[in-house]
Amino acid sequence: MSSPAGHDDAVFASYRASFTEGRGFLNFASYGPPSRPVRDRVAHLLELAADGSVRSGDTLYGEDLRARESFARLSGFPLQNVGLTGSTSLGLFQVAFGLTGGSVLVSAGEFPANTYPWLRTSAAGRARVDLTGGPGTRMTPDVVARALTGDTVAVSVSAVDFRTGYRADLAGIRTVIGPDRLLVVDGIQAFGVADLEWTLADVLIVGAQKWIRAGWGVAALALSARGMERIEPLLTGWTGVTDSRRYDGEEHPPLPGAQRFSVSNLSPYATGALAEALALIETVGIPAIEGVVATHAQALIGHLPAVGVPVLSPRDRSDTAGIVVAGVPGRAADALAALADAGITATLHGEDRIRFSVHATTRSDALGEAATVLAPFA
Incomplete structure (x- = not known):
């Protein structure tokens, strides 16, 4: 090596x-x-959970923030714009159902995690899906430009294609779609090993189990200000609203940042593993x-x-x-x-x-x- x-x-x-x-x-x-530090962190968190003390609980719940802070540093998004969700698939569903109209351009050759959310939201009568190409199609800026229509409100691409390994030209795609359309990026096949300008995306979703090497059960979700404004937190839950521990039987307004997409408390073992894996990446860059x-x-x-x-x-x-x-x-x-x-x-x-x-x-x-x-x- x-x-x-x-x-x-x-x-x-x-x-x-x-x-x-x-x-x-x-x-x-x-x-x-996963690395030894990730495994050791999860074992430590399990020991804290077994202890059951108030201080142990504070540490367990604090793993979310550790993971969000590290992901913010590595991705370039402000901390307020970074949240966590259960998986890349769940994050894409949340984004897909958060768009209320227009059409979303997606390659038919994408990994199914990046097609089914759009198919389902289209069937539900929200944003329509516009599939282009097929297996092996490279979503180049030219391909994207030719497939755009006046109804296109967003384009969803993988930063690196799972089938071919093709690294998308995010800067080129950003240029051809213009400032008014959203760019949704599935970063699971790239984040941690590809030094990309992630803030070109309006939405970045990255599961922890592949190149980050943190295991299953959590994904990072980052949004631009434009993405935050246009994507409704439709598929959210009680942890994504203000005063979440005020159990008054009323619907509470969403949180102001990306944490509004939280559905429920995530496993501290998953978020702790993500925090530790990202910290290890940061040691070398x-x-x-x-x-x-x-x-x-x-x-x-x-x-x-x-x-x-x-x-x-x-x-x-x-x-x-x-x-x-x-x-x-x-x-x-x-x-x-x-x-x-x-x-x-x-x-x-x-x-x-x-x-x-x-x-x-x-x-x-x-x-x-x-x-x-x-x-x-x-």
Whole structure:
């Protein structure tokens, strides 16, 4: 594994030493194994819960704020504009049902978490969905521009496409949709390993379980002032309103910031894990992590063609993040089994594709080995 240029080697070595995933784990786009600090924090919080004291309760409930503060620093959004929700899917549903009219442009090739909310809100008679393209469509600024209509009020895209690894040009999309339409960004396949200008988005939703490496049960939700103004907190709950502990039987007004989208109290073990994972990212910085991830991805992109395996994901360093897709025509299931036998974890995408995804903690020797295993299936 290479060291990120311009960064403190000792700090980065400490960061890497925090993780203990298997040598052949190349599946971060599915989930990211948590670090020791995350595991230790969750264990500590469980001990506090078992204690049951008032002070323990204060710490447990305080994990939400720790996570929000760290996410605000890493994303660039003001703390007031950062909230937490249960998952990327739930956050997208909350945003989708918060739009009252017009149409929302979404790629039909998106991960289903970013299509079903729009389909459901359209069926409910709120914002209509306008699907474009299909599996493998790159949502480039040109594609978005051609699909816009006079009714388009928002565009929803993934920062990095789960299927192809394509990194969206958020600045270009922001330019073509203009200042009056909302840009909704599913950041789960990018946040933590891609140094993007997140504040170009009016809504950013990021689940914790993949590249952030914090496990399941929580997602961060950040909104611009424009997004806050236009998205109603329709799918919200008692923790998203003022005076939430005044049980008077009346409907209370929503909180002023992004916390208005809170549905209920989240698990302190999930929010504590997120806070700890984000704090670990902050110790080295996303640009440093991105640099090593890019180096590993480029190395794998080089290994695969060398043994006759085509690369189906973008090859240019600026167009991708940590996802590399190998083409294995008609033999992907057998190839995945061979990888598993070799101790390499990846994801099967249909009959012809295997998706690898690398992180800054990936072992370099696993990349060449993965290509070697696939060679007979090319």
